[in-house]
Amino acid sequence: MKVLVVGSGAREHALVWKCVQSDLVERVYCAPGNGGTGGMARNVPIGAADVVRIVEFAKRERLGLVILGPEAAVEAGVGDALRSAGFNVFGPNRGAGRIESSKSFAKQLMVRAGIPTADFAVFTQPEPARAWARERNGLVAVKADGLARGKGVIVCASVEEANSAIDAMLVQSRFGKSGATVVLEERLEGAELSVLGITDGTDVVALAPARDFKRAHDGDHGPNTGGMGAYSPPAGVDRTVLGEVLEKVLKPAVRELADSGDEFRGVLYAGLMLTPSGIRTLEFNARFGDPEAQVVLPRLESDFVTLALAAAKGTLASLPDPTWSPRAAVGVVVASANYPDDALVKSGFQISGLAEMPRGVQIFHAGTKFEPGRGLVTDGGRVVTSVALGDTVGEAREKALAGARQVRFQGAFFRTDIAEEAVG
């Protein structure tokens, strides 16, 4: 079978890496891919949201399975177009993808399905939004309704901060159309957790849990990013918590989507907080997390393509539960100077050190490309994720950090405290 992975991040590199290990697969393509996917699959110069050309390519190559990596592909309707042309797609249609692309849609769905989440209200006008925040002493999270690549959430600690976040979205339009509607939420406290479920629209299989580190700098300082690192399994998460997420969050969401005519096939990502009053759902994503995919997929011992194909075809119930390595995985993202401020990120710097990785370190590329005559150069904010498995989180972390230190380019930085909390 020929498989296409759509996207160009380290998540897609991890997906490609997993697909090439499958006995079912004769060839893997990645569109558009990056400097790393080009080494193990064939990169196809088609953008992740280029619906027409992806469908043409699928027909020409008679693809057996298409895996949607990024939200941009879901939002563009790549899933809808491929499905109506008769292809097996791992990734939802656009309508079901609103669970990620519209925070107000997601919140309303959570209320209907009884999924535990933070109190909230939806606004398009600044004055009532400011009043809602004032009543809570500014202890709110201000969220752009639409897609903002992980950067559209401002967690506030005072009325002044809340006002300026509300103004940035509703008055200064700094998040464009995505921020023309905002969701305000009560500010919650607790450890975070990502649980992803593979679903065929009816059945849901929870994947190994992970914890993602969203702030740019050590000690959870700096702005929110797409994610600076992750590890699996996270400290403080036992079977009971996982069972609760499956029964109270993932399954009800999948059922509610199906009941309202938006069947979801692919991977549904729940971003959760473990608060003193129980689990709360912060967000859903309609795809694998990045960098969660880079630490969850290496722990999966079962064949990923079999799982993805069953989700695409609606036959998940016929498969045994996937098996997982008991080893821990840690991933450390190496980013370009000034990330996540895209306007200030410069690309085109030569990358060295990748050929001398310590044993057991897997480098998943994101913002990299091959430039004739210069070799591998940077091409974006998050450049690579250095991933390692270990018998303990501590061992995996030491290796992943050693890998990250080895990646050299002008302005490179990474967090040194990923998974530190789990090391005794």
Ligand code: AMP
């Ligand atoms: P989201 O994209 O909605 O998951 O939000 C991004 C990040 O903002 C989350 O991972 C949390 O760290 C933080 N966050 C979101 N909602 C809240 C909330 N209600 N209270 C506190 N922090 C939040």
Ligand code: GLY
């Ligand atoms: N790591 C968070 C995300 O992929 O949205």
